[in-house]
Amino acid sequence: MCAICGCSEGAETRFTDSAGNTHAHPHNDGDTLSHGHTHDHHHGEGHMHSHEHPHEHHHGEELAHQHRASVATLHEPQHDNLLRIEQDVLARNNRMAERNRGWLEGRGVLALNLLSSPGAGKTTLLEKTIRALHTEIEMCVVEGDQETTLDAERIRAAGCPSVQVNTGTGCHLDAPMLAHALHSLDPPRGSLLLIENVGNLVCPALFDLGEAAKIVILSVTEGDDKPLKYPHMFRAAQLMLVNKTDLLAHVDFDVQACLDHARRVNPEIELLRLSARSGAGLEDWYAWLRARVAAAGLRAGVDRELHTSSSSVPPRRSA
Amino acid sequence: MHELSVAVGIVELCNERAGNARVRNVRLRVGTLCCLQPESLRFCFQVAAEGTALQGAALDIERVPALSRCRDCGRTIEMQEALATCKCGSLNLDPPRGGNELRIICMEFEEAA
Numbered sequence: 124m125c126a127i128c129g130c131s132e133g134a135e136t137r138f139t140d141s142a143g144n145t146h147a148h149p150h151n152d153g154d155t156l157s158h159g160h161t162h163d164h165h166h167g168e169g170h171m172h173s174h175e176h177p178h179e180h181h182h183g184e185e186l187a188h189q190h191r192a193s194v195a196t197l198h199e200p201q202h203d204n205l206l207r208i209e210q211d212v213l214a215r216n217n218r219m220a221e222r223n224r225g226w227l228e229g230r231g232v233l234a235l236n237l238l239s240s241p242g243a244g245k246t247t248l249l250e251k252t253i254r255a256l257h258t259e260i261e262m263c264v265v266e267g268d269q270e271t272t273l274d275a276e277r278i279r280a281a282g283c284p285s286v287q288v289n290t291g292t293g294c295h296l297d298a299p300m301l302a303h304a305l306h307s308l309d310p311p312r313g314s315l316l317l318i319e320n321v322g323n324l325v326c327p328a329l330f331d332l333g334e335a336a337k338i339v340i341l342s343v344t345e346g347d348d349k350p351l352k353y354p355h356m357f358r359a360a361q362l363m364l365v366n367k368t369d370l371l372a373h374v375d376f377d378v379q380a381c382l383d384h385a386r387r388v389n390p391e392i393e394l395l396r397l398s399a400r401s402g403a404g405l406e407d408w409y410a411w412l413r414a415r416v417a418a419a420g421l422r423a424g425v426d427r428e429l430h431t432s433s434s435s436v437p438p439r440r441s442a
Numbered sequence: 443m444h445e446l447s448v449a450v451g452i453v454e455l456c457n458e459r460a461g462n463a464r465v466r467n468v469r470l471r472v473g474t475l476c477c478l479q480p481e482s483l484r485f486c487f488q489v490a491a492e493g494t495a496l497q498g499a500a501l502d503i504e505r506v507p508a509l510s511r512c513r514d515c516g517r518t519i520e521m522q523e524a525l526a527t528c529k530c531g532s533l534n535l536d537p538p539r540g541g542n543e544l545r546i547i548c549m550e551f552e553e554a555a
Contacts, residue, residue, distance in 0.1 A: 208549060212448055355524060
């Protein structure tokens with residue numbers, strides 16, 4: 124398992140692009156997508172490998188002082204046997220997430236991270252959304268699952284480019300995985316990127332991918348108390364979609380109570396109710412998407428009529 | 443079980459910095475809204491530390507509360523968990539500030555033999 128970003132390591136993570144080409148997660152491949160796996164060996168900020176570093180023997184007093192400030196803790200842990208570290212455990216993932224975010228915003232691509240437990244209806248909702256909007260909004264999809272390319276195939280059948288990321292034993296997508304997927308998908312300027320995270324109401328909440336917003340999907344068969352039981356996910360999300368409303372007559376699910384619970388953990392959360400299967404409520408969801416896509420394009424100065432393909436390449440994963 | 447990923451990350455980071463010294467404990471600061479279960483993290487840390495300079499080391503977790511404000515009585519609230527209630531009984535709270543920290547503060551070595 125990848126240490127810093129938490130993704131599963133190496134060959135356990137597989138990427139399958141639109142052409143059906145599968146490859147394992149690349150390792151240490153220098154200036155291409157070295158992803159997260161060189162983490163421990165890259166000399167990024169705050170990285171402290173330089174034990175044999177000769178500086179202190181030849182630079183001036185002022186530099187020597189700076190050197191002590193930044194590196195001395197490495198070499199001089201003697202006081203009280205205590206070594207100060209002061210390092211964010213998720214720093215590497217978060218830095219990559221910010222790079223993804225900057226790249227996406229610069230292109231006016233709206234990236235949405237869709238989260239739910241398995242079976243809440245994420246893929247069905249995506250299929251419907253693609254079929255309804257693909258003539259007016261360019262879209263592509265990143266599919267995250269532990270195994271199989273079934274979902275990416277469903278998305279492609281609906282008419283949309285997609286990349287399948289199989290995380291192996293990993294329970295969530297992380298920022299380096301998204302970077303890799305972006306490289307493969309190369310989403311056009313002003314487009315919509317939908318990221319279907321691994322079905323899991325816990326772990327993905329901790330890992331920023333660089334998306335503009337997280338959307339949590341809760342189906343009525345799961346129970347209206349889920350926002351209280353899994354508060355982290357609902358706190359991280361900007362929008363909650365209550366799905367499978369066509370089944371409301373058959374289950375004890377109180378939509379208002381669910382919203383109250385969600386607002387308790389996240390007072391700002393928005394709610395839309397819909398049924399991806401019956402189509403009820405989908406227009407509200409589409410309107411939400413249209414407004415967001417337009418705003419993201421405007422911020423980036425994208426002329427949606429032109430759909431100009433930029434020559435800039437997605438963020439690279441080199442150190 | 444993202445706690446295991448996080449624990450492996452902590453151990454690798456500290457192990458790299460420990461050189462040949464044995465680590466007695468690692469101090470971690472975890473916000474109360476950070477999606478991590480301290481007991482699970484400690485267990486995973488123990489497992490991940492095996493065979494490294496951190497084997498047998500303790501993981502001291504310092505919890506840092508998120509802050510919020512009650513929209514009914516105006517009181518400032520230290521949130522010890524994601525679901526907080528104001529002393530006045532209200533659940534109507536401002537969105538929390540902070541509480542997401544996940545930081546290795548320091549580690550302490552065994553006395554040199």
